[in-house]
Amino acid sequence: MTDLMPQRVPAREVWRLAVPALGVLAAEPLYVLVDTAVVGHLGALPLAGLALGGTLLSLVSTQLTFLSYGTTARTARLHGAGRRADAVGEGVQATWLALAVGLAVLVVGQLVAEPVARLMSGDPAVAEQTVSWLRIALCGTPMILVTMAGNGWMRGVQDAARPLRYVLAGNALSAALCPVLVYPVGWGLEGSAVANVVAQTVSASLFIRALIREGVFRRPQPSVMWAQLRLGRDLVLRSLAFQACFLSATTVAARTSTEAVGAHQVVWQLWTFLALVLDSVAIAAQSLIGAALGAHDSRRARGIASQIVSYGLVFGCVLAVVFAAASPVLPGLFTTDAGVLAAIPYAWWFFVALQPVAGVVFALDGVLLGAGDATFLRNATLGSAVLGYLPLIWMSLAFGWGLAGIWTGLSLFMLLRMGFVVARWRSGGWAVVGAVRT
Structure with missing residues (x-):
């Protein structure tokens, strides 16, 4: 055993x-x-x-x-x-x-x-x-x-x-x-x-x-480059889904009010920065998972995946605590505009609460990318965007929900992605061994 x-x-x-x-x-x-x-x-x-x-x-x-x-x-x-x-x-x-x-x-x-x-x-x-x-x-x-x-x-x-x-x-x-x-x-x-x-x-x-x-x-070698492009196709479509969501969010914030788009920009830039921090763990996962599967060691790959997920979760929880504690002072470092500062809390607490979710999602993105499971990641991202993020963003514009509606859309997007990638991780279907994934 x-x-x-x-x-x-x-x-x-x-x-x-x-x-x-x-x-x-x-x-x-x-x-x-x-x-x-x-x-x-x-x-x-x-x-x-x-x-x-x-x-x-x-x-x-x-x-x-x-x-x-x-x-x-x-x-x-x-x-x-x-x-x-x-x-x-x-x-x-x-x-x-x-x-x-x-x-x-x-x-x-x-x-x-x-x-x-x-x-x-x-x-x-x-x-x-x-x-x-x-x-x-x-x-x-x-x-x-x-x-x-x-x-x-x-x-x-x-x-x-x-x-x-x-x-x-x-x-x-x-x-x-x-x-x-x-x-x-x-x-x-x-x-x-x-x-x-x-x-x-x-x-x-x-x-x-x-x-x-x-x-x-x-x-x-055209055959090798073509294989790289096939993998790239899925990652490009996934990236386009991200861009459609994020540009839509900024557009709706801009149409809400000047203060709303300013507040969204402040919180969004912090979100982007912390995504880079969490993504560093995902990059480590790509290297380690790929090497384990190339060595025909699926047991090691599964162990590394569990380890990376735990690191991502802990890392995300720490960031949530830090930025919750910093909420009284940090926004003021980015702007002195009273209207923008008053609008920031409508996005801030979504941003804080999502950090543990982001830690898990980004960690499993790294695991599945390392395994070459790009088609699944493409479908999961597109599905989460179509079912969660985009409808809520544009409903926020139609019904005047403002920043709270925009960031509720991001929250649903992240939760759906987490559901997809956790289910895939637990299934083990990603752990295809061999020097080249077919």
């Missing part, structure tokens, strides 16, 4: 992967804050151009995160099977794919940048600033995607330290370069875009150098 019990791993193995992953996840938002602070001193118009251009670039890169998460899942299985050369080879193919997709995005982006900016801004002056920034920043798209692929294969072989160093090297150089290009050199907003491209080029070059040093050069 003992032989059938799930196995756990030492806690230090989880945190050895989770802590550097958190650093990588946090590096980009921190750099965006620096970039915003530098451009903000140019005036409202350049800042608006950066905000819209950055949002458009982020929307593109967010839809292509399968190059990171999907590559981790496939690489980890090969690593667990003791096939390191093939695992790194998966990273080579992901890098070829990143370059191809990145070049396609670059070309299309140059063509549609102006009409899209004009459509979204409604102000010709803001659109002009957006286009001038975006057309330069798009040149870094292939490098952004190469960095995603690099993070993916390195996490898969459980090398968490180098990705952090590579990403920090690019962002640190760019953070130092940005104010120089914007002000003394005199490039203004365009200097910010050039600094972005420099950051992505430096990081991507380090990942490419690491691949070369592995000595596993392989020509593009």
